[in-house]
Amino acid sequence: MNNEQLLRQWKKEEEDFQLKGWDFSYLDGRMSSPNPPWDYKTIINSYLKSSDILLDMGTGGGEVLLTIGHPHKNTYITEAYEPNFELCKSKLSPLGITVKQTFCDDKLPFENEFFDFIINRHESFGLSEVSRVLKRGGYFFTQQVINRNCFELAQILNGKVELDIPNHCIEKYIEALEQIGFQVIIKDEVEVPVKFFDMDAVIFYAKAIPWEIPSFSVETHFEKLLKIQRMIEADGFFQATSGRFLLAARKLG
DSSP: OOEEEEEEEHHHHHHHOOOOOTTOGOOOOOOOOOSSSOHHHHHHHHHHTTOEEEEETTTTTTHHHHHHHHOOEEEEEOOSSSHHHHHHHHGGGTTEEEEEEOTTTTTOOSSOOOOEEEEEEEEOOOOHHHHHHEEEEEEEEEEOOTTTTTHHHHHHSSSOOOOOTTEEEEHHHHHHHHHHEEEEEEEEEEEEEEEEEEEHHHHHHHHHHHHTTTTTTTTHHHHHHHHHHHHHHHHHSSSEEEEEEEEEEOOOO
């Protein structure tokens, strides 16, 4: 296939891109990435009580939240991205889950000390605001993507090796949590290899994670995509490094 044909094919893939919630099932068989050594749901459920008032920040489409199995009447979610917010309204609101759209990490639409438990998976947050809406003795659990996630891909496509958030690392958050009166009870971090087996997976990923690959388009990045394509043809995959960290903390009285 010549370059003109590849460009047309990849632009079609880009035009067809559609992500609802955090559904990455399109990548099944196209991309592999080992799960972290911890089980996010199991760890949360070992602390979460059915009577707790729970907030899930940036829930996406509620895919992970619903696996936790918390009573819907005691569950609140926030989501900023409009398509995901509309999905949550149609999918989660009828279950009795309270759905709120938010746009600012430093202004959550809840009263002081409203929640017993706050969870956050791959969503930004303001620690002072988390502290404000969390009761004394309450828990904050977050799993985050490290600031050098898939840096090999970002380096080829945009010449970058980390996200534009240098303080987004486990050590900085531990320090910040302890400074505002939290006790860190769980901390873990891992880096694992991630493999892209075809260019469709690379394009889907780049479109789904724009904060890692800013201003990406097939047309503007075509020559760089060709470099990745040659690596896939030679090795059977393009390999990068994926990283996650997990923090759990209790707000002291």
